[in-house]
Amino acid sequence: MNWNFGDLLDMTAANVPPERPALIQGDKVITWDEFDTRTNRLARSMLAAGLKTGSRVAIMARNTPEFIEIAAAAFKARLTHVNINYRYTTAEIAHVLADCSASGLFYQAEFADTVETLFDELSDLSFGVKIGGVNDTYEELVSRGDGSPLNIQRSPDDGYLLYTGGTTGKPKGVMWRSADARKVQLEAPTIKHIATNLEEHGEFVAKNSHPGRCIPACPLMHGAGLNSAMAELLGGGTAILLPSVRFSAEELWDEVERTQATRVLIVGDAFARPMVQALKDHSGRWNLSSLKVMSSAGLMWSSEIKHALIEAMPQVTLIDILGASEASGFGYAITTVDHATPTGFFEPGKNTVLIEVETDRVLAEDEVGKGWLARREPFAAGYYGDPEKTASVYRSIDGVKYAIPGDMAARNSDGRIQLLGRDNMCINTGGEKVFVEEVEESLKRAPGIVDAMVVGVPDDKWGSKVVALVQVNEKFDEKTVNLRVSEDLAAYKLPKAIVLLESVPRHASGKGDYRLAKLIAENH
Structure with missing residues (x-):
């Protein structure tokens, strides 16, 4: 149809x-x-x-x-x-x-x-x-x-x-x-x-x-x-x-109860963390039994935050959506009271594929490997007034058209897709590639970290170095954070510097303002 x-x-x-x-x-x-x-x-x-x-x-x-x-x-x-x-x-x-x-x-x-x-x-x-x-x-x-x-x-x-x-x-x-x-x-x-x-x-x-x-x-x-x-x-x-201009977690829960909302859309931890905190600070205040689904798109949604939401609302299904403006439905991470998907991993959509960077070969559906995250039609028709950009993102391979927005991903042996990050957000440090999303996810799991963004800044020794901008609470200890992150990541991926901020720079959507973040890091 x-x-x-x-x-x-x-x-x-x-x-x-x-x-x-x-x-x-x-x-x-x-x-x-x-x-x-x-x-x-x-x-x-x-x-x-x-x-x-x-x-x-x-x-x-x-x-x-x-x-x-x-x-x-x-x-x-x-x-x-x-x-x-x-x-x-x-x-x-x-x-x-x-x-x-x-x-x-x-x-x-x-x-x-x-x-x-x-x-x-x-x-x-x-x-x-x-x-x-x-x-x-x-x-x-x-x-x-x-x-x-x-x-x-x-x-x-x-x-x-x-x-x-x-x-x-x-x-x-x-x-x-x-x-x-x-x-x-x-x-x-x-x-x-x-x-x-x-x-x-x-x-x-x-x-x-x-x-x-x-x-x-x-x-x-x-x-x-x-x-x-x-x-x-x-x-x-x-x-x-929501009635107010600025997001308030308490107001959101008020409105869920008042209007008997069945579904809420957020943008990752930027919204979910204060929502969890509000539930902890005001235990038993809200009747949220009407809520059935909470979905998120565009930003990391960490496992511990999901688990806290499920603990407070065991009837809710949490859906983490992997998509882009150019194409959506690349994958879904579903969390319920008896099922969880690790942070950064997704069940691939029915039209999702991986394409090898060097060869443009489309990996088989059960093949383990890394490549461009892509999907078959349907997807957007292209960029308005920009045929060159359209041709670079929407490409035909062996007679099949794919949308390839620029994210890198890996397929594991269990069939899940692990998002690695945008190639244009990749930091080349000492000849090694570091995807900022991977470092951000690890930082947000560390004690004392409320929010985090990662950028690369010029460095005489490494070409670029990894710098983290973080919002912290009273539990923050830089040595403990470094030890925790080193459990997840190779040494070359670890931040060479951590900049403490009252809040990291984000757009109204919750997505990171990486241009401003880079300026802050360079000035620091």
């Missing part, structure tokens, strides 16, 4: 109880009937403003119901929504908008000063909508006009642009077709029912009296957050957004 998110949203809305909540944030509840009507009105307003099929519409907003509504309306109108990092400067936003020739920009009122000059500077940018504040134009668009389904012919090629900054260089827009994005969604191990056509999807939604309620705790502006919310909505469920 070649899915289209606009068609799926229409079919879901036609079969879900209209009074069921679609979006919740604090005291604000938008029912499915309201969500459908508002997004249909917004879709019509964008088309009436002259936006054409495929026109790029950027969203610069925090985790708000409007973010999800805009994305849904874009799908319905056959427009391409584009994520904007709300931490970007005016120049960085201008780069993304110019790079994709964006025609529209939705922005929260708090970012008005940052973007107001762009409408004069960028010739393609003709449609601007302010969300909230004085002269809120957004609410006008969703409150009036025809709220019925658009009844237009859509295509599986309709999709969205996911801009990813990576660790170096300017942001690149990854092009995702609806058809491919939906197929990857349906590969998730939690999916029990896969419809073969739209009508069957509608029947499933109508019969599903207890759909999921998902809290994406990470920013919607990153792919995993919005994808998780959209997946729940497509099943007729509810997306729940």
Whole structure:
């Protein structure tokens, strides 16, 4: 089935109880009937403003119901929504908008000063909508006009642009077709029912009296957050957004209990550690029996933290997702009360392969070895406006097309995949390769380490040396840490220096800001 998110949203809305909540944030509840009507009105307003099929519409907003509504309306109108990092400067936003020739920009009122000059500077940018504040134009668009389904012919090629900054260089827009994005969604191990056509999807939604309620705790502006919310909505469920701008573990647990959330999405230990601490500090405060699944993407999720969560909530299944902006579903690490996968290891997805670096040979499915982590289709269609970069990541080998984002991995004799790390994040020290993720994982398991990042800095003797930036607690002792890490790693991988910080530099998503980390390490 070649899915289209606009068609799926229409079919879901036609079969879900209209009074069921679609979006919740604090005291604000938008029912499915309201969500459908508002997004249909917004879709019509964008088309009436002259936006054409495929026109790029950027969203610069925090985790708000409007973010999800805009994305849904874009799908319905056959427009391409584009994520904007709300931490970007005016120049960085201008780069993304110019790079994709964006025609529209939705922005929260708090970012008005940052973007107001762009409408004069960028010739393609003709449609601007302010969300909230004085002269809120957004609410006008969703409150009036025809709220019925658009009844237009859509295509599986309709999709969205996911801009990813990576660790170096300017942001690149990854092009995702609806058809491919939906197929990857349906590969998730939690999916029990896969419809073969739209009508069957509608029947499933109508019969599903207890759909999921998902809290994406990470920013919607990153792919995993919005994808998780959209997946729940497509099943007729509810997306729940935390009320506060800054992440609070106590608030998250409050909202899980209050809204009876069934699933939470986080980004590794950066979120999970304070969540565990809150459970320890306030034992017995929350009834979390509704929660069934907690998933993480994009950052290490250590075994001891997983075990602490399972001890507090034995009914929960923890799923560590191995993916990238360019392709997802490379692997899953599942932890339950009676099953655990070691940190850094994953059960490979059904389309995952390893490709030898030197020969481009695809390793057999049961072959032990190292290579590029790759997967067969479905995956993203490439990088917007960058055929050279597209050709380097999406390659055909022996007539089969693969996505090869740049991670290295090893397959062990038990069939599990061990993530080694990004080749462009590899530190060459004394002629030896050190993958930063491997060192970070070991450091985070050491007593006294709350969080850690690892970078390479120039060194006269070694070419580059390994430096660790760490956040610590009262149990920290550098000698003990070095001894613990030396149990995991060869001597050449050990940090030559450890820099103590109040917090390591991370983006809003929880992913490391390695450019800033390297500057801090070099200055130190």
